[in-house]
Amino acid sequence: MSRLPLAALAALALLAPRPGAAQQAPAAPPPAAPARELLTLSDAVRLARENQPQLRQARAGTLAATARAAEARSALFPQLGASAAYTRSTTNVRSGYLPLAGTRDETLSLGASASQLLWDFGQTSGRWQAARASAEAQRWSERAALLQAVLGARSAFFAARAAHDLVKVARETLANQEAHLRQIQGFVDVGRNPAIDLAQARTDRANAQVQLINAENGYDTAKAQLNLAMGVERSTDYDVADDTLPPVEGEDGTTDELLPEALRARPDVAALEQQRRSLEATLSAVQGGYLPSLGVTGAVRNDGALPLAGAAWNWSATATLNWNLFQGGLTGAQVEEARANVTSADSQLAGLRQQVRLDVEQARLAVRAAKVARGAAGEALVNARERLRLAEGRYQAGAGSVIELGDSQVALTAAGAQSVQAEYNLSTARAQLLRALGRIPSP
DSSP: OOOOHHHHHHHHHSSOOOOTOOOOOOOOOOOOOOOOOEEOOOHHHHHHHOOOOOHHHHHHHHHHHHHHHHHHTTSSOOOEEEEEEEEEEEEEEEETEEEEEEEEEEEEEEEEEEEEEETTHHHHHHHHHHHHHHHHHHHHHHHHHHHHHHHHHHHHHHHHHHHHHHHHHHHHHHHHHHHHHHHHHHHHHHHHHOOOHHHHHHHHHHHHHHHHHHHHHHHHHHHHHHHHTTTOOOOOOOOOOOOOOOOOTTTSHHEEEEHHHHHHHHHHHHHHHHHHHHHHHHHHHHHHHSSSSSEEEEEEEEEESSSEEEEEEEEEEEEEEEEOOOOHHHHHHHHHHHHHHHHHHHHHHHHEEEEEEHHHHHHHHHHHHHHHHHHHHHHHHHHHHHHHHHHHHHHHTSSSSSHHHHHHHHHHHEEEEEEHHHHHHHHHHHHHHHHTTTTOOOO
């Protein structure tokens, strides 16, 4: 009669009832936990666009800059004013100790005035052009804030997704360790393996439990950081979807091919260009201070005692020419300051163009490296799973040791974490490339 292999004996030992143990019906499965809300990548970006405080602050800055441009433009229009004054007075006299009868007077004064700046050699219009360009620069800065908010939401989402995947790796590791523990327990019970193997298996399971706890805590922390990136106040009682970014159009191209698009679309470049135009307009306005300004003023008035039976309207018109001939070098110093500001803006713009090139280059190379690393990590994961399978087979057959089994499990866990990291790196690199190219998703 053939004998059962030792592995089968171990399995039977696990299935056989313990001496004195009562036979019990199998316990009913626990009720399934309610499904939690699933947050997608598009949801995260949408919530960031709607709630991120930095975006509301940038929008308020745009409104304030637009209002300042309207303030500067107001000086180009006629200035109208009206006035009215009512006066009631008495004229009483005293002679000795006897008061004498006095008089009471009531007067009403009505007036209106208008003034118009005719020409000041571009001082006022230059200030308006400067304020208008500054408002346009602020609009581009608002768009830059939106681009950064989208990048922050995407990066935080991918970090949360990676943390979620690490929880899966930790749970798989714990399940494997528990299966190993049950297997080794059976082998020790039948005397095939020494008790030290059981102690090692229990230690490995405890370590796996600690890793799972840390992974779950990291997942909740990543979701809290995602809430911050989205600008929302909510609990972390939700899960993130397994969303990724699709390949970016042109990601396999060269930097020279991608750079023109980045320079056209990057809002920080456009904002600095508009700021330079504002400084040029300011320089033109300040240079107008060397020359005079011409304006006209008109007024009508009606002054008389009440009742205005005999009062008459009077008018006046005045032409003014103002010319600051000498102010101690004030205008010259203002011109030099404005010219230096333009030069500084030119230097900043040149530096920013170099930074854009660097951003595109780094993001493109990061995408390329991440794609290669993801393939290698996937292959390592497949090999690690095969290694564990072989180690389990060798241990069951009595040819392998518990150390070999534990090392194979550690290698599989490391390969799983490396695969998660590779996927995170690729998604984050593509998000960085989209930001470097200035591509903002449509609402």
